[in-house]
Amino acid sequence: MKPVQLFLSLLFSTVFTVAVVHGLFAQQKGSKPNIVVILADDFGVGDIQALYPQNKIPTPHLDRLVREGMSFGDAHSSSAVCTPTRYSFLTGRYNWRTPLQEWVLASYEPPLIREERTTLPEMLRQNGYATACIGKWHLGWNWPGKQASRMMAEGNALRKFQWDYTQPIAGGPIAHGFDYYFGTDVPNFPPFTFIENDRVYIQPSARYKKTAYEGMFLPPIFDDMPMAPDWKFDEILPELTRRAVDYLHERSKEEQPFFLYFSMTSPHEPVAPSERFRGKSGIAPIADFVMETDWSVGQVLKAIEEAGLSDNTLVLFTADNGHNYYADLDKLLKAGHLPSGPYRGFKGDIWEGGHRVPFIVKWKDQVQAGTTSDQLLCLTDVYATVQELVGGGSPRPDEAEDSFSFLPVMLGEQTTSGRTALVSHSNHGEFSFRDGSGWKIVYLLPEKNVGLSRGKPAKVELYNLSEDPEERNDLLERHPDIAAQLExxxxxxxxxxxxxxxxxxxxxxEVRFDVIQKARWALP
Known part of the structure; x- marks a missing residue:
């Protein structure tokens, strides 16, 4: 071969090889990843041992996730309790913009998500995804019966009525973007049974009888409520875990990308660790249940690997609010375990321990392993982040109104996102607002409970989290100008x-943060 021909041949070969490699890389980078979101229930920011080594509950599977992913240390649920956070996660919108101004949806109450509102799974379906929710829903259904599901001033008042469990249940996960659903509406609310898609899976023909089992924290008002025969609270999490694992193996056989929302029921009450975990922590049943929660996460991660999905699956682990305070907290503290880490408060509180949550993202070869970020983040932000990832754009103005993409931060391309402030909400309807520098203004109940506080001006306090993460020093009198700006x-x-x-x-x-709401439900 002549020198010129040899040169041209080598040049063409090199250019062709580079083009092919670049094309394959671009194709891989541009392909839509599978997305698995694991949402633990009542799991404190301090409950992962790798992030808080001084704490006492072993979490080996979550520790591994920390080593293999990026941990966000300033992540928050939109609310300090369950239903509101789940609304915000699926819609990208703050929960207090809805009629539900305090607490959670009670048993048999109607859907909180309006039919016309686009949800995260609906957006993903529009972008070619299969979608599934396995686990706890707690966003309401239109239960069939002689009376309609409706908003009630008295919590769980609808338990007193008769419902038809043989008919389809409208307004649940299938009506809001999920192709498949299996789980429990709320594990500690009736009816005590599983639901698949829009049907009761096992007819609740038996009745719940309150027992003395120390791990359970069920209200006495639910005694004699409908329950599936042989229903065992300690079998809920293992069954949901098995279903999630099976779903991952089934989807691995398909080309279509998928979104799995594994909405765990633990370590929320009823605190019912299965037999293999009872007593394992040596601390208390709630600590055993945290260990079982970690095991469940490990089973999902193992299934992703064994199904050959690791290379193109984005895994996100977080929680709906802080650790609860009523399940053997004294035993945890005595053992030296601080479920809220250094922060003040627990589930339900407007303090950091109520809504600051663990948040870990793993995506092989895309998210740098073993890294951390101090980017301020809210669970509402998952919506815009996922939309940018799979759709290449931002939500419409009337969708995900409180969502900011952190995709560039997650991928190491930037150190900050568009989120520079955060609104938080408590179980009692209290508000707080903080900016990116750590100043936080809090609007508290002026009296000892909600009932005595209704319609009264909120008590205002000001904190600087950068200097006082425990929120012990009220600086309102010293910095009224900062408080006025935050307001x-x-x-x-x-x-x-x-x-x-x-x-x-x-x-x-109408939403008022400076005055305590007059009712649990605010009507349009």
């Missing part, structure tokens, strides 16, 4: 109906 910013977020720039949106109801 102006919070008022703008509330009144504009959105946290993002652009067109003004609308709340579902």
């Amino acid at each position: 102006r910013e919070l008022r703008a977020v509330v009144e504009r109906g959105t946290s993002r720039k652009g067109k003004k949106q609308a709340n579902d109801v």
Whole structure:
């Protein structure tokens, strides 16, 4: 071969090889990953031992996830309790923009997500994904019966009525973007049974009888409520885990990308660790249940690997709120375990321990392993992040109004996202607002409980989290100017109906953060 021909041949070969490699890389990078979100229930920010080594409950599987992923240390649920956070996660919108102004959905109450609102799974379905929810729903259904599901001032008042469990149940996961659902509406609310898609899976023909089992924390009012025959609370988490594992193996046989929302029921009450975990912690049943929660996460991670899904599956682990305070907290503290880490408060509180949650993302070869980020983050942000990842754009102005993508931060391309402030909400309907520098203004009940506080001006306090993460030093009198600025910013977020720039949106109801709500439900 002549020198010129040899040169041209080598040049063409090199260019072709580079083009092919670049093309394959671009194709791999541009392909849509599977997405698995694991949402633990009542799992404290301090409950992962790798992040808080001084704590006493072993979490080997979550520790491994920390080593293999990116941990966000300033991540928050939108609310300090269950239903509101789940609403915000699936819609990308703050929960307090809805009629539910305090607590959670009670048994048999109607859907909190409006039919016309686009959800995360609906957006993913529009982008070619198969979608599944396995686990706890707790966002309401339209239960069939002689009376309709409806918003009640008295919590769990609808338990007194008769419901038809043989008919389809409208308004649940299948109505809001999920192709498949299996789980329990709420494990500690009736009816005590599983639901598959929009049907009761096992007819609740038996009746619940309250027992003395120390691990259970079920209200006495649910005694004699409908229950599936031979229903065992300690078998809920193992069954849901098995279903999630089976789903992953089934989807591995398909080309279509999938979204699995594994909404765990643990370590929420009823605190019922299965037999293999009882007493394993040596501390208390709640600690055993945290260990079983870690085991369940490990089973899902193992299934992803064994099904050959590791190379293109984004895994996200987080929680719906802080660790609860009523399940043997004294035993945890005595053992030296601090479920809220260094932060004040627990589940339900407006303090950091109520809504600061663990948040770990793993994506092989895309997210750098063993890294951390101090980016301020809310679970509402998952929506915009996933949309940018799979759709290449941002939500419409009337969708995911409080969602900011952290995709560039997750991928190591930037150190900050568009989120520079956060609104938090408590079990009692209290508000707080903080900025990126750590200043936090809090609007508290002025009296000892909600009932005595209704309609009264909130008690205002100011904290600097960067210097006082335990929120012990109220600085309101020393910095009234900062408090006034934060209040102006919070008022703008509330009144504009959105946290993002652009067109003004609308709340579902009138929202007041400076005055305690007059009722649990605010009507339009």
